[in-house]
Amino acid sequence: MDVAALADRLRTEAERANERRLLVLAGDRDAGIDAAYTALDAAEVADDDVTIVSSREGFRFERHAPNHAGNLLGRTRGAVVFDAHEKFSPNALGQVVGAVDGGGLLVLLTPPLSAWPERREWFDDHLAVPPFDLDDVGTRFRGRLVETLREHPGVAIVDVDSETIDRDGLTDPWPARPHDPPKAPENAAFSEVVYDACLTADQADAVGALEALRNPGHAVVVEADRGRGKSSAAGIAAGALAAEGKHVLVTAPAFRSAREVFVRAAAVVDSMGYRADNGEDERRIETTAGGRVQFASPVAAVDELGAGGEVDDHGGDDGDDGDRDRDSPDVVLVDEAAALPVRLLSEFLSAPAVGFFTTVRGYEGAGRGFSVRFRDRLGESEFEVTDVTLSEPIRYAPGDPLEIWAFRALLLDARPPVDQLVADATLDSVEYRAFTPEDLLADEHLLREVFGLLVLAHYRTEPNDLARLLDAPNLSVRVLLHDGRVVSVALLAREGGLPESTRRKMYDGQRVAGNMIPDVLTSQLRDEEAAEPVGYRVLRIATHHAVRSRGLGSRLLSATKEEFRGEVDWLGVGYGATPELLSFWRENGYRTVHLSTTRNDTSGEYSAVMLNPLSDSGRELAERHSRWFRERAIGVLSDPLRDADPDVVRATLAATDAPVNPSLSDHEWRVVVGASYGPGLYVAAPGAFRRLALAYFVGGDGDDGDSAQSDDSTDGSETQLSVREERLLVRKVLQAQLWENVAAELDYVSTGQCMRALGTAFRPLVDHYGGDNDTVVEERARFSDEF
Numbered sequence: 001m002d003v004a005a006l007a008d009r010l011r012t013e014a015e016r017a018n019e020r021r022l023l024v025l026a027g028d029r030d031a032g033i034d035a036a037y038t039a040l041d042a043a044e045v046a047d048d049d050v051t052i053v054s055s056r057e058g059f060r061f062e063r064h065a066p067n068h069a070g071n072l073l074g075r076t077r078g079a080v081v082f083d084a085h086e087k088f089s090p091n092a093l094g095q096v097v098g099a100v101d102g103g104g105l106l107v108l109l110t111p112p113l114s115a116w117p118e119r120r121e122w123f124d125d126h127l128a129v130p131p132f133d134l135d136d137v138g139t140r141f142r143g144r145l146v147e148t149l150r151e152h153p154g155v156a157i158v159d160v161d162s163e164t165i166d167r168d169g170l171t172d173p174w175p176a177r178p179h180d181p182p183k184a185p186e187n188a189a190f191s192e193v194v195y196d197a198c199l200t201a202d203q204a205d206a207v208g209a210l211e212a213l214r215n216p217g218h219a220v221v222v223e224a225d226r227g228r229g230k231s232s233a234a235g236i237a238a239g240a241l242a243a244e245g246k247h248v249l250v251t252a253p254a255f256r257s258a259r260e261v262f263v264r265a266a267a268v269v270d271s272m273g274y275r276a277d278n279g280e281d282e283r284r285i286e287t288t289a290g291g292r293v294q295f296a297s298p299v300a301a302v303d304e305l306g307a308g309g310e311v312d313d314h315g316g317d318d319g320d321d322g323d324r325d326r327d328s329p330d331v332v333l334v335d336e337a338a339a340l341p342v343r344l345l346s347e348f349l350s351a352p353a354v355g356f357f358t359t360v361r362g363y364e365g366a367g368r369g370f371s372v373r374f375r376d377r378l379g380e381s382e383f384e385v386t387d388v389t390l391s392e393p394i395r396y397a398p399g400d401p402l403e404i405w406a407f408r409a410l411l412l413d414a415r416p417p418v419d420q421l422v423a424d425a426t427l428d429s430v431e432y433r434a435f436t437p438e439d440l441l442a443d444e445h446l447l448r449e450v451f452g453l454l455v456l457a458h459y460r461t462e463p464n465d466l467a468r469l470l471d472a473p474n475l476s477v478r479v480l481l482h483d484g485r486v487v488s489v490a491l492l493a494r495e496g497g498l499p500e501s502t503r504r505k506m507y508d509g510q511r512v513a514g515n516m517i518p519d520v521l522t523s524q525l526r527d528e529e530a531a532e533p534v535g536y537r538v539l540r541i542a543t544h545h546a547v548r549s550r551g552l553g554s555r556l557l558s559a560t561k562e563e564f565r566g567e568v569d570w571l572g573v574g575y576g577a578t579p580e581l582l583s584f585w586r587e588n589g590y591r592t593v594h595l596s597t598t599r600n601d602t603s604g605e606y607s608a609v610m611l612n613p614l615s616d617s618g619r620e621l622a623e624r625h626s627r628w629f630r631e632r633a634i635g636v637l638s639d640p641l642r643d644a645d646p647d648v649v650r651a652t653l654a655a656t657d658a659p660v661n662p663s664l665s666d667h668e669w670r671v672v673v674g675a676s677y678g679p680g681l682y683v684a685a686p687g688a689f690r691r692l693a694l695a696y697f698v699g700g701d702g703d704d705g706d707s708a709q710s711d712d713s714t715d716g717s718e719t720q721l722s723v724r725e726e727r728l729l730v731r732k733v734l735q736a737q738l739w740e741n742v743a744a745e746l747d748y749v750s751t752g753q754c755m756r757a758l759g760t761a762f763r764p765l766v767d768h769y770g771g772d773n774d775t776v777v778e779e780r781a782r783f784s785d786e787f
């Protein structure tokens with residue numbers, strides 16, 4: 001049998017079973033490309049149904065460069081040729097696999113399989129971060145990948161150099177069973193045309209469940225693996241709702257993943273005859289009933305909800321301000337919800353009705369913060385929640401061998417241990433362990449648990465991270481085991497220790513990969529010595545959801561600290577700042593040295609950078625940067641960080657290790673005492689109030705960011721303000737917001753009341769920081785009768 005005959009048989013078999021087949025063409029690149037043409041001709045895939053992903057150009061097929069393989073997400077193609085000879089990445093592989101249609105072929109062009117793992121590749125360059133070089137990068141990911149190719153059913157391997165077929169990949173499958181026909185639920189509210197648009201019974205059930213969103217107070221969660229038609233179900237329901245006059249706001253991490261929603265919504269609106277012309281905007285569909293379906297990025301969608309619909313930002317706005325809509329959405333549909341952080345998802349709970357669409361196992365949205373953490377929160381909300389699962393694949397038959405192979409090769413279905421196995425974990429039952437990449441590779445269970453826990457807890461873990469875990473020379477894994485099962489994991493990246501020449505380059509603005517903390521401290525914060533000490537950055541940490549808040553995360557960090565004391569200068573971390581996480585890191589001895597001045601696009605969070613020194617030079621580094629952070633805090637909070645969440649600001653400052661001396665002049669004290677105890681005005685000397693507020697937040701007079709718990713309570717200590725007062729200090733004094741806005745946000749009945757509350761809030765600060773100052777004592781005495 002030659003390549004042509006093999007491809008023909010693979011295709012015939014694939015079509016019969018409505019499954020996909022994988023044809024690996026291993027060997028010389030040109031010979032592989034020629035063989036791919038031969039195979040596609042023999043398999044009779046139409047040219048316009050083929051996509052090639054390659055760094056080369058000049059094919060007669062649709063072509064994408066490997067770094068744009070994401071263009072295939074959510075698409076359906078008869079065959080995809082993936083040229084892995086140049087610029088191969090695990091992510092790109094994950095992105096292309098899902099796009100192959102049932103009855104179609106994935107053709108993978110690789111170097112000779114026995115040599116591929118050892119070959120130094122483009123992706124390896126990314127793993128060879130200074131001070132490591134290419135020779136330090138492992139070969140395990142590709143080694144494991146090749147093994148899976150040799151083992152899995154449905155995978156054919158041809159050696160194009162010797163023109164031999166190593167495996168034919170034929171499985172002689174049963175013919176595909178037809179889909180159960182979709183049917184409308186009894187007493188359906190949407191019209192029959194809507195259900196006619198569904199492809200499977202599962203999809204019709206999902207649309208039936210989504211009818212609930214016609215009324216406020218309902219939430220629907222649709223879960224499925226990739227390619228089950230969930231975006232389409234969202235689109236069909238969106239179209240039907242818009243045809244009833246509803247304003248449906250659709251959001252997703254990128255418009256790309258929501259495109260299918262709009263295609264289906266447009267088709268439904270058209271077939272119902274409700275389409276209103278709104279030009280060429282593919283992100284907005286209007287209906288003659290006055291409804292619409294409209295896209296907004298997650299952060300813009302949250303703004304739109306918060307602003308009662310005043311913002312109409314959908315990323316590609318052409319700026320026709322005159323057309324801006326002022327009514328807020330009736331329904332929000334969140335596609336690829338699992339790819340969004342829980343904090344952002346929670347914001348959608350302010351919508352009147354909301355649908356969440358999540359991929360359970362797949363390239364995008366692999367993070368399952370959704371199912372684990374957010375699902376509980378949704379259950380506790382006011383919404384009446386309906387869950388639907390789509391299990392029947394639409395593109396291909398259930399049990400498709402290519403899907404099974406991809407799950408295994410990229411660990412898309414990795415999971416932490418089941419809850420029951422770890423439920424009894426305590427600080428006494430766990431054991432701290434270091435695992436090398438060899439250990440992980442040798443024990444598939446362990447690898448799945450470690451990676452599964454990272455995926456579960458972090459919304460951005462992707463196939464490239466699996467390769468990093470196995471091959472990157474700068475990464476280390478530390479875990480806590482309970483009865484041999486992984487309950488807590490930390491992924492550490494070695495950073496710093498860079499030679500002078502590299503430090504100089506960094507200082508001069510050149511990016512040095514894999515050294516996030518030294519890079520921020522050197523290039524942004526202008527410290528040419530910052531990359532000299534060596535440290536470990538905690539890249540990721542996660543505790544199994546069933547055993548959180550038992551001190552395990554903290555134990556893992558303290559054990560790490562003990563292990564590395566004497567070996568490196570610092571431990572550090574950089575992450576999307578939330579009040580809870582800031583408090584977790586602070587409790588574990590990490591101190592703020594930076595809060596980024598731009599928000600993360602997806603989460604909308606500002607990143608905090610924190611250090612925990614282990615040696616004298618680490619301490620010098622941490623102290624110097626804590627001090628600089630304190631010195632610039634007033635400037636950045638009143639400018640780029642003006643809109644940062646006040647609770648994040650409180651917790652960030654509480655985790656700063658550099659006491660502030662407010663040092664007010666006598667005149668400034670008079671203004672502050674006047675505004676607190678008498679008729680003076682804040683505006684007469686805002687700078688003085690800022691320094692006092694900063695001293696209060698940083699100084700830690702009993703405040704640890706979470707001690708002030710109820711809005712108006714205090715912990716009894718003299719200088720402890722209530723949470724509301726602290727927020728007032730952040731918003732008005734540190735962030736220089738307008739009185740009107742502050743009063744509205746913090747529920748003061750008037751700006752006058754808000755102003756008075758600010759004066760009152762400053763009294764304990766005046767007493768504490770100015771208690772020994774003669775001017776303060778005198779001034780305060782003048783007002784003591786009145787107040």
Ligand SMILES: CC(=O)SCCNC(=O)CCNC(=O)[C@H](O)C(C)(C)COP(=O)(O)OP(=O)(O)OC[C@H]1O[C@@H](n2cnc3c(N)ncnc32)[C@H](O)[C@@H]1OP(=O)(O)O
Pocket residue numbers: 457458488538539540541542543544547548549550551552553554555573574575576580581583584
């Ligand atoms: C670089 C990074 O990885 S930053 C991101 C950290 N990781 C994550 O957010 C993944 C999901 N979260 C988790 O896996 C865990 O919550 C961890 C790793 C943050 C903490 O692990 P745990 O074993 O629960 O830690 P531990 O029990 O020692 O400390 C818990 C304390 O952390 C704080 N905390 C941290 N995150 C949260 C949170 N999301 N919600 C509530 N409290 C939190 C609380 O103060 C909590 O104390 P409490 O339970 O008394 O309220």
Ligand SMILES: Nc1ncnc2c1ncn2[C@@H]1O[C@H](COP(=O)(O)OP(=O)(O)OP(=O)(O)O)[C@@H](O)[C@H]1O
Pocket residue numbers: 073074075076098197198199203224225226227228229230231232233260359362394395
């Ligand atoms: N009702 C439908 N009518 C026509 N085509 C459909 C329908 N439902 C799904 N499809 C097609 O099936 C494929 C998968 O559907 P869809 O993108 O909605 O699934 P998904 O679960 O969101 O998949 P992915 O996770 O890959 O984005 C798409 O090519 C889509 O066009």
